[in-house]
Amino acid sequence: MQHIIDRFISYVTVDTESDPNSNTTPSTAKQWDLANQLVEELKAIGMEDVTIDEHAYIMATLPSNVDHEVPVIGFVSHFDTTPDFTGANVNPQIIENYDGGDIILNKEQNIVLSPGYFKDLLQYKGQTLITTDGTTLLGADDKAGITEIVTAMEYLIKHPEIKHGKIRVGFTPDEEIGRGAHKFDVEKFGADWAYTMDGSQIGELEYENFNAAGAKITFSGKSVHPGYAKGKMINSMLLANKFISKLPKEEVPEKTSGYDGFFHVTGINGSIEETTVQLIIRDHDKKKFEKRKKLVAKITESINEKYAKQFGGDIAKAEIKDQYFNMKEKVEPVFHIVEIAEKAMKELGIKPIIKPIRGGTDGSQLSYMGLPCPNIFAGGHNFHGKYEYVPVESMQKAVEVIVKIAELTAEKK
Numbered sequence: 001m002q003h004i005i006d007r008f009i010s011y012v013t014v015d016t017e018s019d020p021n022s023n024t025t026p027s028t029a030k031q032w033d034l035a036n037q038l039v040e041e042l043k044a045i046g047m048e049d050v051t052i053d054e055h056a057y058i059m060a061t062l063p064s065n066v067d068h069e070v071p072v073i074g075f076v077s078h079f080d081t082t083p084d085f086t087g088a089n090v091n092p093q094i095i096e097n098y099d100g101g102d103i104i105l106n107k108e109q110n111i112v113l114s115p116g117y118f119k120d121l122l123q124y125k126g127q128t129l130i131t132t133d134g135t136t137l138l139g140a141d142d143k144a145g146i147t148e149i150v151t152a153m154e155y156l157i158k159h160p161e162i163k164h165g166k167i168r169v170g171f172t173p174d175e176e177i178g179r180g181a182h183k184f185d186v187e188k189f190g191a192d193w194a195y196t197m198d199g200s201q202i203g204e205l206e207y208e209n210f211n212a213a214g215a216k217i218t219f220s221g222k223s224v225h226p227g228y229a230k231g232k233m234i235n236s237m238l239l240a241n242k243f244i245s246k247l248p249k250e251e252v253p254e255k256t257s258g259y260d261g262f263f264h265v266t267g268i269n270g271s272i273e274e275t276t277v278q279l280i281i282r283d284h285d286k287k288k289f290e291k292r293k294k295l296v297a298k299i300t301e302s303i304n305e306k307y308a309k310q311f312g313g314d315i316a317k318a319e320i321k322d323q324y325f326n327m328k329e330k331v332e333p334v335f336h337i338v339e340i341a342e343k344a345m346k347e348l349g350i351k352p353i354i355k356p357i358r359g360g361t362d363g364s365q366l367s368y369m370g371l372p373c374p375n376i377f378a379g380g381h382n383f384h385g386k387y388e389y390v391p392v393e394s395m396q397k398a399v400e401v402i403v404k405i406a407e408l409t410a411e412k413k
Contacts, residue, residue: 012139018080025055026173058171070165074194077145078175100125106134138388140380145197152402164406181365196363204377209357210282211289212323236275330367344404
């Protein structure tokens with residue numbers, strides 16, 4: 001257990017926050033720090049063909065140790081962390097033999113991780129938890145996945161009696177800003193299929209995800225001295241508020257679950273003369289997804305119509321860009337790859353939790369790039385914030401799942 005804890009901490013204490021406003025890949029120079037560390041570690045444990053390209057995409061090979069033909073499988077994780085919450089100066093806390101009570105993350109700031117609010121904690125009573133100190137995120141998304149892949153490869157190298165085919169591993173930058181697979185060389189990776197180790201609680205197995213789009217709506221205005229503004233001023237911030245008020249009030253992340261889609265306002269920046277609203281659009285159903293995008297355009301147009309005469313043209317502009325699509329369409333034709341992962345979990349005494357991802361992974365984009373790629377649990381909870389934690393036992397089980405998938409894939413038919 002200590003080995004996996006030490007490896008995980010060595011990753012999360014490296015700041016790898018990505019930046020959506022950057023045009024480079026990786027989006028932040030500091031991602032190279034962990035990327036270079038991973039390259040050296042993969043070489044040290046005995047992986048072959050270890051490469052890192054000019055964009056920090058890492059690939060490596062564990063050669064087959066069987067003499068019959070076996071599909072090439074892959075395992076993929078990302079090493080960046082979300083810009084939603086700081087990942088600098090992560091100071092992990094180890095909670096051994098968790099007693100089921102409140103965990104004080106930060107006494108000075110009265111930050112408490114409580115099962116009264118986060119009920120999933122009670123699943124892990126008696127286990128070892130790794131938490132934050134209440135001032136940063138932890139980075140289990142997805143450094144837990146990287147820990148598990150590296151540890152599984154190391155285990156297979158040390159136990160050649162376990163038979164497996166050729167295995168490829170890949171680590172990517174910038175997944176948290178939706179660009180993790182953009183420059184992933186699927187042909188170079190050379191796998192028949194792969195699995196992202198990027199899910200949450202133990203047992204998760206996912207092959208459906210949201211269709212996703214991002215929207216930026218820019219509102220113009222007219223600034224006039226407030227003492228003489230009647231009939232003349234147009235406050236773009238109030239137009240933005242009007243736009244948001246017309247979105248379905250119940251279709252937001254905090255009020256939806258399962259297959260429900262949503263609109264999520266992620267940012268507002270404004271003045272009287274110009275205000276921008278950033279939002280994301282999500283739905284598992286393709287037709288409903290298209291309908292949601294049309295609604296954003298329709299609301300924008302209705303505001304334009306109302307202010308056309310006063311403003312003298314379009315006062316609002318909507319830019320809507322697709323980000324990724326539901327991988328279900330690409331995975332269902334090769335559904336045996338999901339069944340292998342499900343069988344691996346069952347043989348290890350893990351109850352598979354097959355459900356849609358309320359988000360996306362590198363796997364959703366990779367599936368559309370020709371690499372079918374379901375998602376498997378990495379073990380963490382409460383991603384992207386100070387209440388993030390991961391049970392060490394869940395990471396250990398994820399390692400076992402990787403090893404078992406390798407075994408099952410190499411079995412003679």
